[in-house]
Amino acid sequence: MEKLIPAKERLLKSNKKWMDGELRGKILVILCAVIMISVTISITIFLGSKGLQSFIHNGVSLIEFITSKHWNPTNQASPQYGALPFILGSFAVTFAAALVAAPLGIGGAIFMTEIAPSWGKKILQPVIELLVGIPSVVYGFIGLTVLVPFIREHVGGLGFSLLAGTIVLAIMILPTVTTIATDAMSSLPKNLREGSYALGATRWQTIRKVLIPAAMPNLLTAIVLGMARAFGEALAVQMVIGNVRDIPSNILDASATLTTIITLNMGHTTYGSVENNTLWSMGLILLIMSFAFILLIRYLSSRRKM
Amino acid sequence: MNSKTADRIATGVFITIAIIIISILVGLFYYILVNGLKHVSLDFLTSPSSNVRAGGGIRDQLFNSFYILLLTMLIAVPLGIGGGIYMAEYAKPGKVTDIIRSCIEVLASLPSIVIGMFGLLMFVNLTGWGYTILGGALALTVFNLPVIVRVSEDAIRSVPRDLKEASLALGITRWHTIKTVILPSAFPSILTGAILASGRVFGEAAALLFTAGLSTPRLDYANWNPFSDTSPLNIFRPAETLAVHIWSVNTQGLIPDVEEVSNGAAAVLVLSVLIFNLLARWIGSMIHKKITATK
Numbered sequence: 001m002e003k004l005i006p007a008k009e010r011l012l013k014s015n016k017k018w019m020d021g022e023l024r025g026k027i028l029v030i031l032c033a034v035i036m037i038s039v040t041i042s043i044t045i046f047l048g049s050k051g052l053q054s055f056i057h058n059g060v061s062l063i064e065f066i067t068s069k070h071w072n073p074t075n076q077a078s079p080q081y082g083a084l085p086f087i088l089g090s091f092a093v094t095f096a097a098a099l100v101a102a103p104l105g106i107g108g109a110i111f112m113t114e115i116a117p118s119w120g121k122k123i124l125q126p127v128i129e130l131l132v133g134i135p136s137v138v139y140g141f142i143g144l145t146v147l148v149p150f151i152r153e154h155v156g157g158l159g160f161s162l163l164a165g166t167i168v169l170a171i172m173i174l175p176t177v178t179t180i181a182t183d184a185m186s187s188l189p190k191n192l193r194e195g196s197y198a199l200g201a202t203r204w205q206t207i208r209k210v211l212i213p214a215a216m217p218n219l220l221t222a223i224v225l226g227m228a229r230a231f232g233e234a235l236a237v238q239m240v241i242g243n244v245r246d247i248p249s250n251i252l253d254a255s256a257t258l259t260t261i262i263t264l265n266m267g268h269t270t271y272g273s274v275e276n277n278t279l280w281s282m283g284l285i286l287l288i289m290s291f292a293f294i295l296l297i298r299y300l301s302s303r304r305k306m
Numbered sequence: 307m308n309s310k311t312a313d314r315i316a317t318g319v320f321i322t323i324a325i326i327i328i329s330i331l332v333g334l335f336y337y338i339l340v341n342g343l344k345h346v347s348l349d350f351l352t353s354p355s356s357n358v359r360a361g362g363g364i365r366d367q368l369f370n371s372f373y374i375l376l377l378t379m380l381i382a383v384p385l386g387i388g389g390g391i392y393m394a395e396y397a398k399p400g401k402v403t404d405i406i407r408s409c410i411e412v413l414a415s416l417p418s419i420v421i422g423m424f425g426l427l428m429f430v431n432l433t434g435w436g437y438t439i440l441g442g443a444l445a446l447t448v449f450n451l452p453v454i455v456r457v458s459e460d461a462i463r464s465v466p467r468d469l470k471e472a473s474l475a476l477g478i479t480r481w482h483t484i485k486t487v488i489l490p491s492a493f494p495s496i497l498t499g500a501i502l503a504s505g506r507v508f509g510e511a512a513a514l515l516f517t518a519g520l521s522t523p524r525l526d527y528a529n530w531n532p533f534s535d536t537s538p539l540n541i542f543r544p545a546e547t548l549a550v551h552i553w554s555v556n557t558q559g560l561i562p563d564v565e566e567v568s569n570g571a572a573a574v575l576v577l578s579v580l581i582f583n584l585l586a587r588w589i590g591s592m593i594h595k596k597i598t599a600t601k
Contacts, residue, residue, distance in 0.1 A: 025481030029396055032388025033406055036455065039448055040409035043416070043424045050427060107323030115320045124324055127331045133579045134334065135509025137552045138572045142337060144556060145565060171330060178327070202309050204316035225415075232417020234512040235553050259419050259512075266423070266516055271431065283423045290415050294408075 044287070051284025054081070054277035065281060071245045073275035081278050083258070085247045087285065090257040092248070093162060093237065094230045097169035102223045104170070105177030106212075113185040114207055124178075132175040140236030143168040148240055157252035160242030165255070168236050173226035180225060184218030185211065221300045228293035232286060234259035258282045335576075342573020345566045351574070354525075355551065360563040364571050366522045369538055370439070370545035371578075374518060375508050377443035377541065378450060383500055385447070386454025387489075390496075393455065394462035395484060414452035418512040421449050425517035437544035442518025449513050450503055457499030461492035494593035498586045505582035509575055511549035519544035520554050548575050 054060045060081045068082025108128075112121045143164055152159030192214055196206040212219070242254025243264060262279050269276040349363065356362030389410075397403040425445030435441055465488050473483040522545055525538045532539040546554065552568045552575070555561060 022479045022481045025484065026396065029388045029392040032385050033392040033397075035385060036389050036413070036451065037406060037409050039451070040412050042428070043413075043420075043448075046427050047420065047424060104323055104327060107320055108327050111320045111324040115317060115324075120324065124327065127328050129583065130335070130580070131331055133505050133509075133576075133583055134338075135511070135549050135575055135579065137509070137511045137549045138338065138576060141552055141556060141568050141572055142334065145568075146337065171334075174327065174330075202313035204313040205309060207316070228415055232419065234417070234419040235515075239553070239556060259417065262419060262423070263512070263515065266426070267520070280423070283420055286417055286420050290417060290420070291412070294411055294415055 047280070047284055047287050050277075050280045051287075052281070054274060054281045058274045058277055060274065060278060060281075065278070069247055073278065079274065081274070083261075083278070083282060083285075085245055086256050086258045086261050086282065088247055089162075089241070089255040090231060090259070092255070093165045093169060093241070093257055094227050096162065096166040096251070097173060097230045098223055098227045100166060100170035101173045101177050101226055105174050105222065105226070106181045106219055108174075108178045109181035109185050110207060110211075112182050114203065114211070128175045128178050131171070132179075136172060136233060136236040137239075139168050139172055140239035143236065143240040151252070155252065158242065158254055160240060160254045161252045162241065162248050162255045163251045164240040165237045165257075166251070168240055169230045169233060172233060172236060173230050176229055177222045177226040180222035181215075181219055184215040184222065187218075188214055217300045217303050221297050224293055224296050224300065228290060231289055231293070232259060234263045238263045258286055262286075338569075338572050338576050342569045342571075342576075345570030346573055350570050355522075355567070356561060358560050360561060360566075362561060362563075362567060364548060364551065364567070364574065366525055366538075367546055367548045367551040367571070368574065369525075370518075370522060371508060371547040371549070373538070374439055374442050374446065374514070374545065374547055375504055377439065378446040378507055379500065379504060381443060382447040382450045382454050382503075386451055387458045387496065389451070389455040390458025390462055391484060391489075393459045395480070395488070410452045410455055413448065414456075416449075418449055418510060419515075421445055422513040422516045424448065425513060429517055435542060437517065437519030437521075438542045439518055439545045440541040442514045442545065442547075443541075445513045445517040446507050446510060449510060450507055453503045453506070454500060457503070458492070458496050461495035461499070462488055464495065465491050491597070494590055494597070497593070498590035501582055501586035501589065505579040505586075508582065509549050509579055511547070511553050514547055514550050515553075518547065518550070520546050520550060522546050 055062050055065070065081055065083050066087060067084055068080065069084045070080040070082045071085060072080040108124060112124050147164050147167060148159035150159075151157065151161060151164055155163070157163075188211060192210055193206060196210045201209070237257055238260035241256060241260055243256045243260050244254045245256065246253075248255040262282055265275070266279055269279065351363060351368060352365050353361075353363030354365050355367060393403070393406065397406065422445060425441055425448070429438070429441035429444050430436060433441075469487055469491060470483060473487040474480070478486075523543055524536060526536040527538055529537040530539060531537050532541065534540060535543065548571055552571050555564050555568055561567065
C-alpha cells in the first residue's frame, strides 16, 4: 500500500520552495540597499577621519588652516598651511558662475515654457541635453585653447584667471540650471497664467509678477544645484584658472580653488605626509560643503510645501 | 515706458538668451569637430600614445575607456537595479527609507574629485592594489550608482499597476512578479537610462586620476591572458582613459603636438558620448514601438 502523504505536508513543501525564491529575492535587493548606505557612510567616515588627521596628528591649527592666507607647505623651516586663498577661490568662482548661469538658465527656461512653448522647447531641449553630454575635460581643454588666449589678448592679464574659470563653469552648470528651472516653470498651474492674462497683464508682467515669484523656491533650488556642481568641479577649472597661491584681487587675476589644489598636488605628495594630509582636509571641506548644499536644497523644498 | 514696450523688450531679451545658449552649443561643437576630426584617422586611433615625441595616437586610452566603462556597468547596473527594486517595491515609508533616500542624494551630489579621493583611500591604499582598472571601475560605480538607482526606480514605478495586480491576483509571489512581469516591462527605460549614464561615465576623469592612474603599461593585444601584466584585459593594471589623457597631456605632458592630440581625442570623446545619446534614444523608441505596436 502506498504511503499517503498528508495534504498539509505536501502543501508546506511546495510552499517552502516558493518562499525560498521569495526570500532570496528580498535578501538580494535589501543587500543592494545596504551596500548603498554603507558606501555613503564609509565615504563620510573615511574622508572625515582622514581629513581630520592633519589637525589631530600633525598639529596643523584648524584656525590657521581656514583663516591664514599663507600656503607654503614645502618650506622646510616653517611650513605654512593656510588654505584661505583656495577656499575663497572656490566660493568666488562658484558665485560668479552662478551669477552668469542663473539669468541665462532661467531666461532659457522662460523662453521654453512661456515665449515659445511649441518650437522653442523642441530646439532648446536637445541643445541642453547635448551640453550636458560634453565631458568636463573637453570644457577645460576648450577653455584652455580658446578662452584663455582670448582673454589674454582682448581683456588683459595672463588669460589664466578667475574670469576664465567663471565662464567655463557657467557653461558647465547652465544645463543643470535650465533643466530644473524649466521643470519649475512648466509645473506651475495653468490658472495662474490665465488669471493674470484675464486681468489684462502683458506677458512680461505675468512672468515677472506672477510666474517667477510662484516658482521662486524651485528656481533657487536650480541655482543651488548648479552651484553645488560648480563647487566640486575640478579638472576643467584647474586647466584655466592658473593655480597660484595668492588671493586674487580682481577677476583677471589667476587664482586657485580647493579642487584644483587637490588635483594638482595629490599625485606628487607622499601619502601620509603633512602636506598630503592637508589636501585630505580640503577634501573634507568639499564633502561638508556638499552636505551643506543638500541641506540648503532641503530647506528650499520644505518652504515650497507651505 | 508703457507696459507694451516693456513686454516687447522682455520678449527680445528672452529670445536673445535662447540664441546665446544655442550659439554656445553650436560654437562648441563646431570647434571640437572641425578642429578635431582633422586629426582623427585610423592611424591616430590605432597607434599607441607617446610621452615625448609627436605623432602619438590614442589606441590604449580608447581601449581603457571602453574597458573601464564595461566593468563599471557590470558592477553598477545589477546593484543599481537591485536598489531601484528595493526603493520602488519593498521600501515602506518610514525612517529607513528616508535614510536610504538621503544616502542616494548624498552620493549623487558628491563632487567626482571627492569620489576619486575615496577611491584612492579604499581601492588603492587600503587594498594595496595601487592604481588599477578595477579600482577605477569601483570608483566610477560609486559615481554612477545613484543615477542607475534613480532611473530603475522611476522605470519600475511607471509600470502600470494593472500588470502587477493581475500577476499578484494569479497567485504569483511578489519576487516572481518582479522578475517576470515588472522588470521586463521596465527594461526599456532602464536600458535607455543606463546608456545615457554610460556617456557620463565615459567622459569622467576626476574620479579616475587617483584610482586608475595616469599611465598605461605597454600592452600586447595578442595576449588574452587576463592575469598577465601586458594583457589589455588585466584588471589589476593601471590605465589612463581618454578623458584623463586629454587632461594629462595638457597639464603635464611633454609632447610637442599637445593641441593636435587633444583636439583629436576631444573629438573622439564627444562623438562617443553623442553616439551613446543617439543609441539611447534609438533603442528607447524602437523598444517602445515594439511593445506598444504603434507605427
